[in-house]
Amino acid sequence: MTPPNFDDRDGWIWMDGKLVPWRSAEVHVLTHALHYASAVFEGERCYNGKIFHLSMHSQRLIDSAAILGFSLPWTRDEIDAACNETVKANGFTDCYVRPIAWRGSEQMGVSAQRSKPRLAIAAWEWGAYFGEDVIERGLRLDIATWRRPAPYTAPTASKAAGLYMICTLSKHAAEDKGFNDALMFDWRGQVAEATGANIFFVKNGELHTPTPDCFLNGITRRTVMDLALRRGIAVTERVIWPEEMESFEGAFLTGSAAEVTPIASIGPWNFEVGAIGRQLRQDYADLARGRTINS
Numbered sequence: 001m002t003p004p005n006f007d008d009r010d011g012w013i014w015m016d017g018k019l020v021p022w023r024s025a026e027v028h029v030l031t032h033a034l035h036y037a038s039a040v041f042e043g044e045r046c047y048n049g050k051i052f053h054l055s056m057h058s059q060r061l062i063d064s065a066a067i068l069g070f071s072l073p074w075t076r077d078e079i080d081a082a083c084n085e086t087v088k089a090n091g092f093t094d095c096y097v098r099p100i101a102w103r104g105s106e107q108m109g110v111s112a113q114r115s116k117p118r119l120a121i122a123a124w125e126w127g128a129y130f131g132e133d134v135i136e137r138g139l140r141l142d143i144a145t146w147r148r149p150a151p152y153t154a155p156t157a158s159k160a161a162g163l164y165m166i167c168t169l170s171k172h173a174a175e176d177k178g179f180n181d182a183l184m185f186d187w188r189g190q191v192a193e194a195t196g197a198n199i200f201f202v203k204n205g206e207l208h209t210p211t212p213d214c215f216l217n218g219i220t221r222r223t224v225m226d227l228a229l230r231r232g233i234a235v236t237e238r239v240i241w242p243e244e245m246e247s248f249e250g251a252f253l254t255g256s257a258a259e260v261t262p263i264a265s266i267g268p269w270n271f272e273v274g275a276i277g278r279q280l281r282q283d284y285a286d287l288a289r290g291r292t293i294n295s
């Protein structure tokens with residue numbers, strides 16, 4: 001059965017300071033963000049009624065907007081409270097939370113200095129990002145033909161909607177060929193990230209991950225690095241060239257939506273779904289749910 005469209009559901013969406021009925025959370029077609037991609041967003045997960053790393057997400061939303069040149073008239077605490085209010089109003093304990101901030105309709109054309117910042121927060125129930133079946137088997141990733149842009153060609157430190165244009169194109173191309181997702185290289189040809197998650201590799205019991213100098217330094221990525229260190233697993237952030245994938249034993253993706261998801265193959269390279277990835281997946285699940293991490 002096809003799930004209902006996202007604009008046709010019951011529930012509540014927080015919009016510019018108050019909860020509105022889900023179907024009324026609309027914007028006008030002459031909205032700057034729709035024409036010129038002046039929008040930034042977050043993706044969060046709520047576990048057992050608590051949004052994991054909520055304040056980090058709210059702060060990143062504020063920072064992402066600032067990078068695009070607009071400042072949100074809500075503080076981090078106010079955004080935190082609005083996210084919590086949205087989850088509660090919809091009666092969820094485990095869900096995905098999507099805050100989005102954008103430039104409104106005051107001005108049309110490239111300039112938007114007079115446009116008003118808007119903010120909406122929605123929440124919905126969303127199971128495993130890639131589905132349950134890949135958790136044991138691992139993801140099959142295509143290699144995207146699009147590359148992450150250089151930091152001098154796009155505001156790459158912002159979680160900006162416009163940066164997802166090449167992600168959607170890459171993901172469609174991958175799915176059309178039967179893959180789960182695509183690995184993107186950066187403009188130099190170095191390994192960067194997937195279309196909505198960061199990447200880690202396993203080699204000789206240690207982790208290697210690309211330096212996030214032109215893509216999102218994910219909150220999950222940083223959390224998993226901490227969890228690895230707690231287990232005494234060394235993590236190296238460095239330049240990774242594609243040819244090196246030949247020598248890696250394992251690989252996994254990290255993201256708020258994707259959590260920790262093992263990878264079985266990337267283009268011609270195959271990986272084992274190994275113990276380190278499994279352990280970190282479990283540790284992340286425990287930490288996110290406020291459970292103690294078994295040693």
Ligand code: PMP
Nearest residue numbers: 196197198216218219220255256
């Ligand atoms: N890269 C991209 C392109 C993403 O969309 C995401 C998901 N927000 C990530 C990385 C991972 O970020 P985080 O762990 O903060 O969710």
